[in-house]
Amino acid sequence: MGFGDADGYDLVVVDAMHKANYASRICHSCRPNCEAKVTAVDGQYQIGIYAVRPIEYGEEIAFDYNSVTESKEEYEASVCLCGSQVCRGSYLNLTGEGAFQKVLKDWHGILDRHHLLLGACKLNFVSEEDYIDLGRAGLGSCLLGGLPGWLIAYSTRLVRFINFERTKLPEEILRHNLEEKGKHFADISIEVEKSDAEVQAEGVYNQRLQNLALTLDKVRYVMRCVFGDPKKAPPPLERLSPEAAVSFLWKAEGSLVDELIQCMAPHMDDSMLNDLKSKIRAHDPSGSDDIQKELRRSLIWLRDEVRNLPCTYKCRHDAAADLIHIYAHTKCFFRVKVGLIIILFFLLLLFWFGNSSNLKL
Ligand SMILES: [Zn+2]
Numbered sequence: 001m002g003f004g005d006a007d008g009y010d011l012v013v014v015d016a017m018h019k020a021n022y023a024s025r026i027c028h029s030c031r032p033n034c035e036a037k038v039t040a041v042d043g044q045y046q047i048g049i050y051a052v053r054p055i056e057y058g059e060e061i062a063f064d065y066n067s068v069t070e071s072k073e074e075y076e077a078s079v080c081l082c083g084s085q086v087c088r089g090s091y092l093n094l095t096g097e098g099a100f101q102k103v104l105k106d107w108h109g110i111l112d113r114h115h116l117l118l119g120a121c122k123l124n125f126v127s128e129e130d131y132i133d134l135g136r137a138g139l140g141s142c143l144l145g146g147l148p149g150w151l152i153a154y155s156t157r158l159v160r161f162i163n164f165e166r167t168k169l170p171e172e173i174l175r176h177n178l179e180e181k182g183k184h185f186a187d188i189s190i191e192v193e194k195s196d197a198e199v200q201a202e203g204v205y206n207q208r209l210q211n212l213a214l215t216l217d218k219v220r221y222v223m224r225c226v227f228g229d230p231k232k233a234p235p236p237l238e239r240l241s242p243e244a245a246v247s248f249l250w251k252a253e254g255s256l257v258d259e260l261i262q263c264m265a266p267h268m269d270d271s272m273l274n275d276l277k278s279k280i281r282a283h284d285p286s287g288s289d290d291i292q293k294e295l296r297r298s299l300i301w302l303r304d305e306v307r308n309l310p311c312t313y314k315c316r317h318d319a320a321a322d323l324i325h326i327y328a329h330t331k332c333f334f335r336v337k338v339g340l341i342i343i344l345f346f347l348l349l350l351f352w353f354g355n356s357s358n359l360k361l
Pocket of ligand 1: 029030031080081082083084086087088089090
């Protein structure tokens with residue numbers, strides 16, 4: 001994985017098993033004298049090892065691998081023997097660990113992700129500002145070229161979240177590390193801990209961007225297989241218009257209300273059921289000036305109507321009423337385009353959790 005030229009990230013895997021020089025032997029240290037930087041020189045990726053402080057004659061050269069893994073086994077096997085006073089005990093960081101996931105869990109749950117993707121699908125357009133933010137994160141034409149607008153717009157929203165997480169994460173990691181170390185050590189240097197938290201947050205930031213780059217590459221492949229040209233892939237989510245929401249919830253065959261009636265029919269006597277059906281028809285929200293508002297009003301009416309029906313041990317009308325309540329207070333309904341579920345899976349899940357561990361170097 002590299003970055004640094006005008007075209008931005010592309011997928012480059014550096015594997016010292018196949019081609020390497022002496023630098024592949026440089027060990028990790030939690031208190032290193034060098035750092036590794038990836039740059040592009042004359043159009044070629046270069047990994048440079050740069051000193052971060054004066055190095056004594058005979059001193060071993062080391063850098064902080066600062067790599068993140070998603071595999072617990074790999075993490076546990078990566079014992080660090082650097083021997084420095086600030087040794088973290090492992091040369092890998094585990095992304096699954098609480099502190100690293102804290103910002104993600106608090107600010108980027110499944111609803112947040114759907115919200116971002118739905119917004120990007122609706123817009124299906126990339127602004128100048130979007131390209132600037134993507135470029136700053138190292139995502140350029142290498143990776144984004146030929147992708148549809150909605151996907152680039154979604155990537156921009158993810159990059160903005162990753163930037164936001166980068167600002168929030170050091171304090172979360174610091175708090176976690178202080179708590180953990182406080183159990184075992186009496187003399188903890190806050191300054192060292194602060195700089196460690198920064199280094200680890202930077203590692204998570206890099207890992208997120210790498211995951212995004214990998215995911216986009218995979219999604220491009222799937223879209224090419226399905227649509228020929230990835231640019232032709234339509235947005236996978238579509239917001240329902242108020243009329244479509246009424247059809248989906250109230251009127252169509254297989255709608256929420258239709259299924260509800262079918263479930264209730266065996267447990268109610270005919271006159272009661274017919275009475276309910278005709279009342280439901282009378283509460284049809286279509287044709288109103290504000291369909292969305294009227295739909296909510298009708299759902300709330302139905303909720304109370306159902307809740308007041310007598311319950312039996314086989315028929316829990318109160319539970320159905322709770323479900324209708326949730327529908328009534330849902331602000332936005334959307335539909336997933338058939339055939340795009342696999343792409344949706346990649347975009348909503350794989351990006352954060354599914355890519356197998358990829359070391360930075
Ligand atoms: Zn160490």
